[in-house]
Amino acid sequence: MTTTEIANKLVAYCRKGEFQECYKELYSPEIVSIENDGTSCKGFDEMAEKGKQWNAGIKEFHSSETGDPIISGNYFSIPMSMSITYQGQDQPFQFEELCVYQVQDGKVVKEQFFYDDPPQG
Numbered sequence: 001m002t003t004t005e006i007a008n009k010l011v012a013y014c015r016k017g018e019f020q021e022c023y024k025e026l027y028s029p030e031i032v033s034i035e036n037d038g039t040s041c042k043g044f045d046e047m048a049e050k051g052k053q054w055n056a057g058i059k060e061f062h063s064s065e066t067g068d069p070i071i072s073g074n075y076f077s078i079p080m081s082m083s084i085t086y087q088g089q090d091q092p093f094q095f096e097e098l099c100v101y102q103v104q105d106g107k108v109v110k111e112q113f114f115y116d117d118p119p120q121g
Helices: 005-017 019-026 041-058
Strands: 026-035 038-042 059-066 070-072 075-086 093-104 106-116
Touching: 005 019, 005 059, 005 070, 005 075, 005 093, 005 106, 019 026, 019 041, 019 106, 026 041, 041 075
Parallel strands: 026 106
Antiparallel strands: 026 038, 059 075, 070 075, 075 093, 093 106
């Protein structure tokens, strides 16, 4: 698959809320995922654990939006936003991030997220 095909498929999966499916089809088993604070994980098992920890911090999920991809060579970026209420908070927070992906040999090999830190409770 080309970078453009992968980007468009990832957007389609995200818009349907099918996050696990995109990992199976589009991601390399050696995926590297880097958060805004520089922490990282590698591979599907570590990504699954990171996802569990992130979900545990959410009290309520209200909505989400996935923008259109911007593609440049073997990279693409997608703006994403969601309205969520974190554990220990009473008001929803509008979480916005820019997600940047690197493609190699037809798979996503690296993802990195850029966002403002959520409010502290």
